[in-house]
Amino acid sequence: MNLNLLEECAGAKRIGISGHVRPDGDCLGACLGLWQYLGKCFPAANVQVFLEKPADIFKSMKGFGEIDTDFPEEAAFDVFFALDTSVDRLGDAEKYFKAAGKTINIDHHVSNPGGGHINVVRPDVGSTCEIIYDLIDLGQLDRDMAQVLYVGMIHDTGVFQYSNTTPATLEKAAKLISYGFDFPNLILETFYQKSYVQAQVMGRALMESIRFLQGACIVSAIDKKTMEFYNVGPKDLDGIVNQLRNIEGIDCAIFMYETGTLEYKVSMRSSEKVNVAEVAAYFGGGGHARAAGCNLTGTFHDCVNNISLHIEKALKKWEAEHDERDNSH
Ligand code: 5GP
Ligand code: MN
DSSP: OOOOHHHHHTTOSEEEEEOOSSOOHHHHHHHHHHHHHHHHHOTTSEEEEEOSOOOGGGTTSTTGGGOBOSOOOOOOOSEEEEESSOGGGOGGGHHHHHHOSEEEEEEOOTTOOOOSSEEEEOTTSSOHHHHHHHHSOGGGOOHHHHHHHHHHHHHHHTTTTSTTOOHHHHHHHHHHHTTOOOHHHHHIIIIIOOOHHHHHHHHHHHHTOEEETTTTEEEEEEOHHHHHHHTOOGGGGTTHHHHHHTSTTOSEEEEEEEEETTEEEEEEEEOTTOOHHHHHHHTTOEEOSSEEEEEEESOHHHHHHHHHHHHHHHHHHHHHHHHHHHHHO
């Protein structure tokens, strides 16, 4: 990875940045971190971020209010960045990417084939924010930039608890918190805190969850009617799948919500036994080995049956490999 951001953007008058649809903390942190950095290094350039409207929990991040959520027609950008995503999940920003003079794709999803003129895809790194940290001149780092990059790190590592957390991640995070932003509050507000209705919907999803594959898997779904009853949207359902995954004995948790008639958005979380990125990729989605997602059509039962075949296969494969290892000792 020898991408020199400043060299690649030198002379550019208009620089655009975007990430995936339904932006999460890492996507948002990476976009706002790079936006701040390029704005600081190229004060004469026009640097813009285009994203679907992120959740309000992120409003303390510098640049939040300046994100363009309307995706208007724009003249071609000199340089356009796709962060934390492959090109096919850019949503309405894909048109800018396609038209840009130079395209740069920075991501950490294994499923990303690299769709830019320049690609930095590092599945070994826990968050796109951590990659951005590696790419910037740390002499330019300031409190606001540190704060937004930190948000991405905590979101994609589950506040440094997932196996994608490395000693290097923690060293970078240590440097970031040295800038003195209020990290305990940031973790609470953007990661753990739920509104009352969000907690109620989560409670309902947990109560109605069903275990299968001898208790190794768990699934729960929220339908459109329930979302309307509680007046919640997709952003209010974050965290439910993690809570399901935390249940004792569970190797794979699935949470789905209805996006249309017989259409579901599916989120999966797993232990080391199941690579959910592979399961999601089979259905046209993607993600990481321990956290992935896809869209499925069919009834709730169709969806669960289809996914469960793949999970069962993965579990059996894992068990066979471990039996072999046990026998060879
Ligand atoms: P979540 O379940 O939190 O929505 O997503 C978990 C991970 O999988 C994230 O890294 C997210 O970007 C990725 N992901 C979720 N849904 C999709 C999808 O439909 N396609 C792809 N390529 N990745 C997804
Ligand atoms: Mn990410």
